[in-house]
Amino acid sequence: MSGNEDTISNLKAFGPVAAAAKEMADVRATLEPGTRPPAELKDKLNETLKELGGVRIAGRVATPIRGNFVHLTDGREKLQIYAKKGQFTLARNDGGADREPETAWEAWQILDHGDLIGVEGYLFVTNTGEVSVHVERLTFLSKALSPMPDKVHGIEDAEIKQRKRYLDLIASSLRVEMAGEKHELSTRETFEVRAKTISSIRHFLEDNGYIEVETPMLTPKATGAAAKPFKTHHNALDIALYARIAPELYLKRLLVGGFEKVYELNRNFRNEGISYKHNPEFTMLEFYCAYMNVNGMMDFCEKLIQKSVMKATGGLVVEYEGKKINFSKFERIAMRDAIIRHFPERWKLQDQDIPQDLSDPLRLSKFTQYVRRVFIAETDGSLSQHSQSYPLAKQRIWEGVDKLMQTEHESGGEIEQLFDIVVEPNLIQPTFIIDYPKSISPLSKASPEDPQIAERFELFINGMEVANGFSELNDPREQYERFVDQAEARERGDDEAMVLDEDYVRALSYGMPPAAGIGIGIDRLVMLLTNKHSIRDVILFPHMRPERKQEAESTEDDE
């Protein structure tokens, strides 16, 4: 074996082979079920295939051995092979002369569903019109001791699919589709869409002059985002290290150093909950462009995502959970306007629930908690107890939210909470939310028109945050002050407030060009493109609780 054998997929895609298969398929489509294609066509195609000469392929036996015919799979595509008693030999493992056809036939008969074999032979079309390989030489490659999964149902148990991804992939390659069945992406195809999405993003960035870099995964400070890190220890240096929660501050150091367009597409780690949209490690694209602002970044982000959607799915409209998501136009709306738009008038609040003084953190917090209760009550159907209250006009909400926006420091978090409750689940079509409160955007430049607003946006699709970008704050003194604010928030018990990075501030003091940057959650984007409802379906080996029995045994053994 040289590694240069044809793969089944390549062989099937090879011009003359694909053409023959298509010609036969076209004719077969016109036939009554059960009838065979005309022999003249078969003979004609066989002439063509004969001229191609010998083929040499390998793969997994995709169906139980029954008779002379069996399908091989390379994980993506299947190809039928035909072995006739007396017409093929068996290769020996020691490289000696082939075994007799009699022995080869015995070997053929004891092959199992799932075994890996190689065959040499020639292509032909069967009487029923399927392009196949007539085997002249069989090589036994590897044994499958464990039985193969059900060829009709595959593996249905999500836990087994995720824990034994290899088995899930095998199942998806062996699966036989029933006639008339609606085609859903197989596991293999899902990860091919993922790969296409990522490679199209890399191409797009590189075509636009971006250079890919790799910054530290293990960092002395977990900063650049609001999240809890994984902590580890470096023995030789005797220091704590943290798995990075974001590469942002490193990438911006590179802006300082003169990389004007730079990106990193790699893993981030966050020591937080696991859910259908959260995995402890996830893939994030971050890129930065000097001399660009937030608006330019939104334009570019829209094009980038459209391009990758196009490459991965072939269109701009994607069906997700029965909804059509249209990527051809991304709406832009300010956070406060979104809150007003999505705050339905039927949700009534009592006057006493509206704090008069919204700069008082305690009252603010009560206000948002009240709103939360009302919204939760709405979703679980117990709203009636709230519904006879005084009406609160949109104007009143506006005033409340506007006051929130005007209030320094603490209020940003409250507005965001309000936004999360009221707006986020409703953002199904791609929507840029703009004009974020400055206090929750410590790395973002403030708007020249309104000092309380950050030049920041987040992109939401199907109620999920997919991207987060802004005009980068490049004033070292202001950055230092924002870090200090975060440190104060930390003192007050907000353990997700951002950690001060002195060296980053020092880097800024050398002058960072005005720039825009963005982070795009690749896993979530892939979920949307593959119609998967769990992040674990788009990550090959998602994190799961250890299997209890194995854990008990292995920890005993390891100690």
Add this chain to the structure above:
RNA sequence: GGUCCGAUAGCUCAGUCGGUAGAGCAAAUGGCUUUUAACCAUUGGGUCCCAGGUUCGAGUCCUGGUCGGAUCACCA
């Protein structure tokens, strides 16, 4: 962490009122040998997730636990 749902053969699943553990696929043996998921016959295959309890008797009822899924809270 809260709530709801689930776990039966290698895989997909039935299992009635608490009364001998079932089917299809897969596997083994034989037949067939140009078939299109499933040809014919025969055979083997079970810690019914775990531990208690109720009962003459538990896959089934009760309690606790494990694992998973959905959902809520935190996070991207």
